[in-house]
Amino acid sequence: MKAPATIHPDDAGVGPHPHRGFSPVTFIFKGGVHHRDSRGNDSTIYAGGAQWMNAGMGIIHSERPPHDIHEIGGRQEIIQLWINTPAKHKMDQPMYFPVKPEEAPVVTSADGLVNVHVFAGEVLNAKGPVPSQVEVNAATLVLKKMERSTFPCLKIITQWFTC
Numbered sequence: 001m002k003a004p005a006t007i008h009p010d011d012a013g014v015g016p017h018p019h020r021g022f023s024p025v026t027f028i029f030k031g032g033v034h035h036r037d038s039r040g041n042d043s044t045i046y047a048g049g050a051q052w053m054n055a056g057m058g059i060i061h062s063e064r065p066p067h068d069i070h071e072i073g074g075r076q077e078i079i080q081l082w083i084n085t086p087a088k089h090k091m092d093q094p095m096y097f098p099v100k101p102e103e104a105p106v107v108t109s110a111d112g113l114v115n116v117h118v119f120a121g122e123v124l125n126a127k128g129p130v131p132s133q134v135e136v137n138a139a140t141l142v143l144k145k146m147e148r149s150t151f152p153c154l155k156i157i158t159q160w161f162t163c
Contacts, residue, residue, distance in 0.1 A: 013064030019055035021090040023083040023133070026051045027119075027140050031069055031076030037061035041096040046072070048101030050119045050138075052130045054085065059094035081138075089133045097130045104128060115142040 013034075026033055032046040037053070038060040045051050046066070053061065065076050085092075104117040105126040116123055120130040121137030128138060 014062060015064075016060050016062045018058060018060050019053070020058040021055060021085050023052060023054045023085060024080055025053075025083060025119075025138065026063065026078050026080045029077040029079070029140075031072060031074075031078075032066040033076075033078060034064045034066045035061060035096070035098065037094075037096060039094055039096065041098075043098040045098050045100060048104075048117065048140075050099045050104070050130075050140075052097040052099065052120065052132075052138075054089075054092065054095045054097075054133055056085070056089065056092040056094040061096075083132070083134060083136060085133055092133070099129055113144045116140070117142070 027050045028045055028047050030047050032044050033051055034044045035051050035053075036042045041061075043051075044066045051063075053059065066072075069076060099119055101117070104119050105128065107116045107118065107124045107126045108114065116126070117140045118124075118126040118128040119138045119140075120128040120132045121135070121139075122128070123137050123139045130138070132138070
């Protein structure tokens with residue numbers, strides 16, 4: 001049996017590439033993401049945080065695992081969504097918003113079993129720190145092992161899909 005390979009962070013992820021006219025939004029669940037771009041932004045956000053970039057008129061960026069990925073468990077779990085920018089903002093200057101876990105407001109269910117981390121828009125009266133160019137509510141939910149919770153999840157889902 002072959003031993004697992006160790007990959008250097010510079011050889012993983014996505015190297016420099018362009019974007020224009022939309023917002024790639026990355027939510028980090030394990031590990032971290034090191035973002036660098038042509039506007040001088042250079043930051044790493046770890047598990048529980050998010051990176052939001054309004055590409056506007058155009059930007060070149062890279063997204064790679066952080067250099068300490070092996071020291072923090074060697075795993076990276078992320079999800080990235082692309083949000084179309086309204087026509088009136090497609091030629092705006094690009095903007096980048098790194099959001100550390102402690103910078104996102106958290107709403108907790110009465111039973112303590114569900115935490116909602118709000119990154120943009122407003123969810124359950126908590127406002128996210130990212131100024132999105134579209135009306136969107138962006139949040140992650142952390143659910144503890146449970147059989148039942150009294151948290152109004154349907155309200156959250158309804159908010160997400162009725163913009």
